[in-house]
Amino acid sequence: MYLSSLRLTDFRNHADTEMVPDPGTNLILGANAQGKTNLLEAIVCLSRGTGFRTRRDAELRRFGTAGAAVEARLSGGEREYDVRLLLEDRKQAFVNGVRQRRTAELASLFHVVLFCPEDLELVRGAGAIRRRFIDTALCALRPNYSKLYAEYNKLHAHLVRLLRDGDPDGLLDDFSYRLCCVGARMIPYRASFCESLVSRAAAYHAEIAGGETLAAEYRTVSTVPDPAAPASVIAGQLWEHYLSHREASRRTGSVLTGPHRDDLLFFIGGSAAREYASQGQARTAAVACKLAERDIFLKNDGDAPVLLLDDVLSELDERRRDYIIRGIGGGQVFITACDEALSALSAAARKVFVVEGGRVTERT
Numbered sequence: 358m359y360l361s362s363l364r365l366t367d368f369r370n371h372a373d374t375e376m377v378p379d380p381g382t383n384l385i386l387g388a389n390a391q392g393k394t395n396l397l398e399a400i401v402c403l404s405r406g407t408g409f410r411t412r413r414d415a416e417l418r419r420f421g422t423a424g425a426a427v428e429a430r431l432s433g434g435e436r437e438y439d440v441r442l443l444l445e446d447r448k449q450a451f452v453n454g455v456r457q458r459r460t461a462e463l464a465s466l467f468h469v470v471l472f473c474p475e476d477l478e479l480v481r482g483a484g485a486i487r488r489r490f491i492d493t494a495l496c497a498l499r500p501n502y503s504k505l506y507a508e509y510n511k512l513h514a515h516l517v518r519l520l521r522d523g524d525p526d527g528l529l530d531d532f533s534y535r536l537c538c539v540g541a542r543m544i545p546y547r548a549s550f551c552e553s554l555v556s557r558a559a560a561y562h563a564e565i566a567g568g569e570t571l572a573a574e575y576r577t578v579s580t581v582p583d584p585a586a587p588a589s590v591i592a593g594q595l596w597e598h599y600l601s602h603r604e605a606s607r608r609t610g611s612v613l614t615g616p617h618r619d620d621l622l623f624f625i626g627g628s629a630a631r632e633y634a635s636q637g638q639a640r641t642a643a644v645a646c647k648l649a650e651r652d653i654f655l656k657n658d659g660d661a662p663v664l665l666l667d668d669v670l671s672e673l674d675e676r677r678r679d680y681i682i683r684g685i686g687g688g689q690v691f692i693t694a695c696d697e698a699l700s701a702l703s704a705a706a707r708k709v710f711v712v713e714g715g716r717v718t719e720r721t
Contacts, residue, residue, distance in 0.1 A: 358432035358467055358660055359605060359689035360400065367419040368444070369395035370715035375713055377719075380432075382690045382704035392715045393693040397471065397665045402693065404469040404497070404663075404698045406450060406460030428615035431467055433549045433660060438466065464497040468654050468662035472647045472669050480630045480639040491621065494650055495546055502546045505539055512536045513617055529607075533599050544577050548584035550653070551575040551621055554560040557649035558642070562625075565680045566641050572624045578614055596705045622638055641677060644669060648684065652656035662689030668693055670702065678702075719720040 359380045365371040370392045387393045398408045398417070408417050418425040424445035431438040441451040442460065450460040457463065478486045496503040517533050555573040562571035577584050580598040581591055595615065602613045623630035625638050634642065647664075654662040664685060669692065670678045682705050685692075694702060703709070709720040 358431050359663060360429050362430045363431040364428040365399050367422040368399050368417060368425040368427055371395060372419060373512050376717055379707035380689050382705050384709045385691060385693045385712060387712035388695060391507050391551040391712045393712050394667050397667050397691060400665060401469055401471055402427050403429055403440055404463055404467045409471060413450055417444050428516045468497055469665055470647055470651045470662050471665040472644060473667040476643045480634055480642045481622050487621045488619055491547055491550060495550055499546060505543050509539045513612060515614050520606060534596060536615060537599060538592045540595055541588040543616050544584045544591055548575055553653055554649050558645040561648045562642055562645035565677050569626055571642055571645060574622050577616060600632045604626050620706035644681060664688060664690045666692045
């Protein structure tokens, strides 16, 4: 599925922008703060129902306006869909004129893989960043996981309230056991995804980085030795860990154990990436993970997701840049850049757009 047309109305700094992208590689040029990344964020909204730089829909509206809209035609084979996302006081999504129950349902129709500068933290940042990466991908890939993830978050929020209120009704153990049961069903999904991701990312990383190795280890609760075990087994192991931390949780007022603390630890050249990776190494590893994520979607759907690369080439040497440019084919791609002097990038682009002050023109 690819974008055959895109229109933004009062979205970020775009008052009224229309684009007809190529099904292949699209290069978006412009100086900083002109609206290049805003175009990518609008495309992300069509997939996830929300932006990637803010959780507040009001920040997606052009200053001084009451609402914004992102509209697109999606094409794939013999299928076509008209998608419209309204960002007003009440956010609404429509597919072929039919209102969707939740904007999150767009994720089952249109898939994107995004790389942005903040994704450097995927390798070197806190575990919450890696969990969000895993969960975002799985929610799009596996509808059942999306339901489990939502249920887990609700139970976790309720547990936090119980702990802070002192558990007046004695419901802590009941809700904790339910959390263990839901978490036990999530862990195998995560373990399987991480295994597929790392095997693919390691191959990409070795080619981009000239043979330098990339490895990773998925870590969950210490009482779970096999994250691929049946959910009934994992639930008992999570419950065991909860019981050993129950009093500490009561004292601290927080849920100290569970999949909400899972992590995926990266190692580059045998060293822990979080402590020792350079800026270039972290960027290369993050890009490798994004390319691997695209492969997983392709294998799952038989259709490559749209690849969004925001300022991906800065701080990479020429060899690594050239490999990434050669390796991004096989689907629709949007790349933002400030400098068109990168000859390989210009040659790879099927269409070139220039953004200035929220206005987009196609270079002919």
